[in-house]
Amino acid sequence: MTKYRIFLVLSFFIFMAAVTNTALSANLEKNASEKVEYEKKTVKSLIKSFYKSTGVHGFLNPDSQATSTELNAESDFSHSWGRLIMIFICILLFYLAIAKNFEPLLLLPIGFGGLLSNIPIAEIAGPDGFLGILYSMGVQNGLFPILIFMGVGALTDFGPLIANPRTALLGAAAQVGIFGTLVGAVVLTQTTDLINFSLQDSAAISIIGGADGPTALFIGSKLAPHLLGAIAVAAYSYMALVPIIQPPIMKALTSSDERKIKMHQLRKVHRLEKIFFPVTLLILCILVLPAATPLVGALCFGNLLRESGVVDRLTDTLQNSLINIVTIFLGLAVGSKLAAEIFLVPETLAIIVLGLIAFSIGTASGVLMGKLLNRLSKADINPLIGAAGVSAVPMAARVVSKVGNDEDSSNVLLMHAMGPNVSGVIGSAVAAGILISIFA
Amino acid sequence: MTKYRIFLVLSFFIFMAAVTNTALSANLEKNASEKVEYEKKTVKSLIKSFYKSTGVHGFLNPDSQATSTELNAESDFSHSWGRLIMIFICILLFYLAIAKNFEPLLLLPIGFGGLLSNIPIAEIAGPDGFLGILYSMGVQNGLFPILIFMGVGALTDFGPLIANPRTALLGAAAQVGIFGTLVGAVVLTQTTDLINFSLQDSAAISIIGGADGPTALFIGSKLAPHLLGAIAVAAYSYMALVPIIQPPIMKALTSSDERKIKMHQLRKVHRLEKIFFPVTLLILCILVLPAATPLVGALCFGNLLRESGVVDRLTDTLQNSLINIVTIFLGLAVGSKLAAEIFLVPETLAIIVLGLIAFSIGTASGVLMGKLLNRLSKADINPLIGAAGVSAVPMAARVVSKVGNDEDSSNVLLMHAMGPNVSGVIGSAVAAGILISIFA
Amino acid sequence: MTKYRIFLVLSFFIFMAAVTNTALSANLEKNASEKVEYEKKTVKSLIKSFYKSTGVHGFLNPDSQATSTELNAESDFSHSWGRLIMIFICILLFYLAIAKNFEPLLLLPIGFGGLLSNIPIAEIAGPDGFLGILYSMGVQNGLFPILIFMGVGALTDFGPLIANPRTALLGAAAQVGIFGTLVGAVVLTQTTDLINFSLQDSAAISIIGGADGPTALFIGSKLAPHLLGAIAVAAYSYMALVPIIQPPIMKALTSSDERKIKMHQLRKVHRLEKIFFPVTLLILCILVLPAATPLVGALCFGNLLRESGVVDRLTDTLQNSLINIVTIFLGLAVGSKLAAEIFLVPETLAIIVLGLIAFSIGTASGVLMGKLLNRLSKADINPLIGAAGVSAVPMAARVVSKVGNDEDSSNVLLMHAMGPNVSGVIGSAVAAGILISIFA
Amino acid sequence: MIGESINFMIIGMSVVFLFLIIMVVVLRCQGYVINRLFENGAVDTQEDNNPADTTSDLTDAKKIAIISEAVKQHIQQNR
Amino acid sequence: MIGESINFMIIGMSVVFLFLIIMVVVLRCQGYVINRLFENGAVDTQEDNNPADTTSDLTDAKKIAIISEAVKQHIQQNR
Amino acid sequence: MIGESINFMIIGMSVVFLFLIIMVVVLRCQGYVINRLFENGAVDTQEDNNPADTTSDLTDAKKIAIISEAVKQHIQQNR
């Protein structure tokens, strides 16, 4: 016990000494930030220059690193308290990812990238830092999201959609989340003074409603790279929060009887149907909306390799080593956009709010379309599966299954929810293509 | 039944409506291709601009995308019908790869890259599209074929060649296919008006006779990048067609008695011989033909890692994740050279014909050299194994084995054919070095 | 027997013929190095130009490739004999890697890269050669060492350090090897005429004493890229030689009784301690020494992914496919700095000597600090484990275990030595950060 | 600008629905045709969709090894 | 310059020691606090540090778990 | 130009043959020398050419094998 108290005291002492000395030395030599010269130096002067290279000094004296053009209170704030706040937020992301299992595959790398990008002096997110190198390698040009999409294609079985194509309409309806949020962002810009989103910005934010990570990153990096950090964090956070966001909306819009509806077993799907599917989808996309073909094409490529059954070693690579490597790089690079001076702006709060609205609208539209379809169609359709139309594969489908089970534990909705779920991915990619063809 | 007829009619109606409207809108606003402005617009005008961004419009109005310098009938054709033809060809490649198992590992990615590169408006093969990015990342500079060669080295057991080195002469003879085709391409250029290959072009085409994919891509990207698509498709197609092209030639040039010759079992090979082999081969290549060392060096590197036995984790990576990732990237990037305006030219037909000639000459030379060796050598040599000298590892060796079995089902030629087969790879790389040292 | 003698004579004859002809042709046409023209040529003239493109000619006539600025005796030497010597050295590296198991994972690729970079004419290490491409892709900008460090983080269990943190002081003491060598390099520069290291060079060399490959490569590529080859070879060679270098020093500085000291079993470590460790370490590094955060951050990133337990697929990728791919690329690219004109300079010998001194000083300091700690601390500490503080994970810890066992075969020191071992990695990264903050 | 953004929403949702409706129609036609022409190939979802890669060439990494092994055994058994 | 390099050595070693001493102190405090607050989570080194990735979705790279499970079942069946 | 291309063919095939003939000779010499000096190391093709990577350090990524082994032993010990 006493032993540990001693440690605490000791560590406090060391820390305070460092801080005090640093502050002193910083005040004494504030204007000595020029490159260290190699003339004969005393140990004392060396110690002083060392103090100026510590992070403690960096946080306390943000102005010494600011370039002349941004020497103002705002950058001062973002370089001192701002950075500390962001580091705290990143550690919060670690907590959510590890303890609460919030999309850890992306939020851990993004959070770590954010932490690294807020370190003073080191400039890890700068053009010569490794985050900057990764960013220009594959985020700026959109390559990494495309490669992820190939992996998603290789991992996705479109069988449930092929077996019951009409569920695609649920995936279409859920995209109201995207375009509704676009309107919302414009309204916010027009009605408030603090928030000023361009149409490109608004479009990039609205794609959060697509509930699809790579699509959001692809559009974000094309239309609004300065908002990419907030968009990525919002998109992945809400995808992780699907089990909390969706159920109340689903329950509010459906009656208990509707939630108990049982659906017929899916028909068997011919192997050729699965092979033809990616090719058909791509041709359709070429005819109707070429602007969506980079995303849809990557998805179809991965899926064609998967279903062809003749290139298993490539499929396996897409599903594992390639998608994993790219996920690591992409997460870290996107994290570099969590630097305080980019992230700690009022726009970020607006993005968080708009993203939540987008998810809610998408879920509601999907469920309502499910009710409509159930009435129009001869076969029974449980409206709950409409909620899976937002994408967030496969989390949203699982949520549907769980809400269905809560009402009637003998009701198995998972495979039925996969149809709208994967068509939600296609719908979001189509919406992304529309946004690109209008705004890019 | 009736239900499905309704669908057919409905889909026909929707398609026709889209096409008609598109054509109309295109005619009405042909000169409105400037960037969409964000002034207040009616829904009607938005629909019109949307139609102009559809692929249907893109195919019907190729001139709206052509740059001023290429505004002529030819580019019009290649941007409308040409693209449709190419998309059809790419789907044919899918069929051959999946149903007929034609080198699917490369023809599927190449075909898909080709499909994507022929999409109007999206510019996926342009410098900012992902195919263009992959192309400049590793095809333009020759990196991807080199990495594939490392993987091939790590996958190849040179034991059969070391056990019976004289079979290397069969691999040498088969390279007549390369240089004979070089002559053929020059003759074609001199005697026809339509075809005009430079010497560099001719050399790049002739390497198809090497029956080795990465070598062809390496030389093609160095000497004639504009022909790369045709060269790649021809090379991999003929490698897939080896079981159809070779047997008639093999049977025509050998008697039934010759095809029945049985060969002695291969001697055991010392582990040190296998370790020394890649180093010896590379030193030889350095002394005689440094221009071939990038290719041969990569092959030897992979093989040295394999045979060293002390870096299994690196060997495994070369054989699997690295070669798979690069194969995907390489295939897609090469496919970008299947864009209609590059591919649908008379030269492509000439390349297809010359490639076939190259394979045939190579096979014939190998078999004839086999007959010669059989006469000169004390030990029996079945001339069939000469056909494996064209490379096309391991397909050509399997064909030899099969043709031998057809004649005498107790005759096991596979391992004997592997010697000429792998020496064919070396021979092609040497020939490639010669072409580079003369023409690059 | 006679058969083989014939082969020997024949091969000698062929070689001599090639050499003689080459020399002749070289003398006849020494000034014909301009690009081969495609006018009509006789076979004879073609043969002559071919000879000029052989490696034999390249070695014998180094001046024909030298640029005008370096036409002097020195470059002549390095391009003829120098290259042969380097090729011999590289083959020696193969021998050490394969037969003696000297860090084969890096010395095989480095050696092969060195071999390829010394080939005349081919220019594989030039900016357009594949070694040059790999070098600029990830060595020049420091990306590859950072990725390796992520893999190291994902592979390292810091449990033993967390269980007994005071052993970190042993890892600190061993860094005297780095700074002592810095002094040594400066002394050498001041006292000799032949050796002239700048302060940057000296710092880059001294990092060999860190006994950590990626750290050495990271610092080397930042501070002294022209010395990178020698630094890399020295660092990895000495890491491989740890079982030979360390034991005599360890035995000289300890008594038999000290070597027999048994240590208490390590306490159990809470899972949360392991998860917090990388975050704590990084925050500390941010506060004290931001310049070290690229390296320490990469290490912590890999370790956080590992210990989080929620992203096993990413951890697995860091530990396997990614680290393997990068190891191959990094080794080959570093090998490109073994080109004779860069490597065969007096400085290399000085680097080799200084590296050995660095390792020895580091080992000695670690052991001496172990003796000091043993006296100051209540719990018994076997001073041998101080030798593991040089890093060289996990070789140094194994050496400690072995030396301990030699004295008392019931003494199990391995886990106790892992604490200083991994803290040595951290200590080296901190030292690297100091060198960067002073010299970069 | 708000009015315009509502226009974007209308056109956007129309295209999304148009696209997916056409897709539904095409998928139904395709399914009908395929199941008529090739009756015996129907498979359950998630079954048989990865038939072993028996013939592709560069692949299966160690084909050469496998083949030589097979040949060896074949020869030994037939002695 | 030699004198200066000795200065570098002094400051360098001081920082290295400062850094690692602070680390030792912080690790001890951290260990103390964690083991007080969460008493039942202590694990042996190299055991239980990879709890199965139960919920993450894209993954399924759970070879280790699967194999050890398989081995277990195999052994149980053969009892 | 046709004549020239024939010249290219002649020189090209000569070099290819020269290269491979030298290779044949060198391989034979090498095989002779090696088999004389190290008589006991001859191996069948595809056998023993991948001795386990026993000492290399970062490696040993054969966790699966190791773990299943460990699980087995653990279970056996606890019987």
Ligand code: NA
């Ligand atoms: Na969606």
Ligand code: NA
């Ligand atoms: Na060949």
Ligand code: NA
């Ligand atoms: Na160290």
